[in-house]
Amino acid sequence: MLLLSGPNMCGNEWKYVKDCLDTGWVSSVGAYVDQFEKMSAEFAGTKYAVATSSGTTALHICLLMMGIDHNDYVITPNITFIATCNSIKYTGANPIFIDTDENTWQMDLNLLQEFLETETEQRENVCYYKKDGKRIPAIMPVHVLGNTCDMDRLMALAAKHNLVVIEDSTEALGSYYKGKHAGSFGLMGTFSYNGNKIITTGGGGMIITDDETLAKKAKHLTTQAKSDPFEYVHDEIGYNYRLVNVAAAMGVAQMELLPSFIKRKKEIISFYKDALKGVGDISFQQVSDDVNPNWWLPTIKTNRQRDVLKILNDNKMQSRPFWVPMNQLRMFKDNIYYNKTDRSDFVYKHCLSIPCSTNITDAELEAVSNKIKEVY
Numbered sequence: 001m002l003l004l005s006g007p008n009m010c011g012n013e014w015k016y017v018k019d020c021l022d023t024g025w026v027s028s029v030g031a032y033v034d035q036f037e038k039m040s041a042e043f044a045g046t047k048y049a050v051a052t053s054s055g056t057t058a059l060h061i062c063l064l065m066m067g068i069d070h071n072d073y074v075i076t077p078n079i080t081f082i083a084t085c086n087s088i089k090y091t092g093a094n095p096i097f098i099d100t101d102e103n104t105w106q107m108d109l110n111l112l113q114e115f116l117e118t119e120t121e122q123r124e125n126v127c128y129y130k131k132d133g134k135r136i137p138a139i140m141p142v143h144v145l146g147n148t149c150d151m152d153r154l155m156a157l158a159a160k161h162n163l164v165v166i167e168d169s170t171e172a173l174g175s176y177y178k179g180k181h182a183g184s185f186g187l188m189g190t191f192s193y194n195g196n197k198i199i200t201t202g203g204g205g206m207i208i209t210d211d212e213t214l215a216k217k218a219k220h221l222t223t224q225a226k227s228d229p230f231e232y233v234h235d236e237i238g239y240n241y242r243l244v245n246v247a248a249a250m251g252v253a254q255m256e257l258l259p260s261f262i263k264r265k266k267e268i269i270s271f272y273k274d275a276l277k278g279v280g281d282i283s284f285q286q287v288s289d290d291v292n293p294n295w296w297l298p299t300i301k302t303n304r305q306r307d308v309l310k311i312l313n314d315n316k317m318q319s320r321p322f323w324v325p326m327n328q329l330r331m332f333k334d335n336i337y338y339n340k341t342d343r344s345d346f347v348y349k350h351c352l353s354i355p356c357s358t359n360i361t362d363a364e365l366e367a368v369s370n371k372i373k374e375v376y
């Protein structure tokens with residue numbers, strides 16, 4: 001099976017993991033965790049980075065630190081991976097879904113603006129949903145597939161309506177908007193290192209921020225909120241959400257490879273764009289000139305989505321449809337979904353991601369492209 005986006009362990013992973021095993025530093029304290037954090041902050045251009053057990057737990061901690069609870073709403077796009085919304089639900093809050101732009105597949109900012117202007121009101125610099133008077137303290141934009149929306153506009157809207165921005169930049173390691181790294185716009189951003197991401201630690205995540213207090217608090221909360229170095233004193237409800245050293249060792253090795261992985265992802269998208277040019281109605285994710293994406297997961301849009309999915313998967317070339325839109329999931333069917341013509345459903349029914357592991361060969365890319373062409 002040609003994996004959709006599999007791990008590529010071609011650097012110092014074995015060496016650094018062996019070092020952990022040889023020295024016994026395998027758990028949540030260890031030099032690789034610190035080094036991985038340092039490398040991540042440097043790469044993203046933030047002052048701090050705090051390693052977590054996953055991207056989902058990173059998002060959960062960010063929301064907790066903002067005091068978000070069951071009386072609140074958090075705005076997020078309707079097309080995202082479930083983890084975004086799960087992290088919101090863990091706090092007891094409810095996501096408000098904004099429809100997606102059918103070309104960039106990011107949150108539609110026209111709809112966001114309209115929603116904020118017509119459905120919310122400000123009281124003492126706090127945003128409330130007019131209909132039930134509940135607070136909307138935060139917005140969680142998702143940089144879907146490593147692309148971003150117009151971040152200037154999003155940040156301005158958030159500032160105007162007093163929304164804290166927590167970026168679900170889990171897919172956007174190596175993506176930039178006007179030269180600034182995704183995840184570094186909001187108060188906090190996050191990365192994921194699960195097996196299909198541009199770099200992987202098997203499972204893991206990161207919170208990035210410029211705020212020292214939040215960085216310290218994140219470390220505290222992810223390590224059971226222990227407040228005394230000797231006694232088992234804990235000053236609040238904490239979480240066992242810290243990344244372990246043996247995973248961070250992989251992370252350090254993968255960070256060393258990240259520039260080459262980004263380069264390869266860009267070669268892969270160029271290859272597909274050339275090979276599939278003019279084939280049927282196929283088009284690619286629209287990216288503005290302000291965005292330099294990591295092209296983490298090349299994805300095409302076509303009326304023949306199910307046919308292409310079938311021919312590729314039947315031929316052991318793993319390909320996947322887009323996520324089922326959040327409003328279509330059982331848990332969220334009664335949530336607020338702000339839309340005009342339900343573009344999320346359109347994106348879901350037309351888009352599919354195609355094989356793009358960083359160790360895929362050009363011959364394999366050609367084989368995938370040829371299989372796709374057979375459909376048309």
Ligand SMILES: Cc1ncc(COP(=O)(O)O)c(C=O)c1O
Nearest residue numbers: 054055056081083084170192194
């Ligand atoms: C958009 C999005 N949000 C959140 C996550 C959660 O990350 P993780 O799987 O590391 O918990 C992922 C990745 O799986 C994701 O793609």
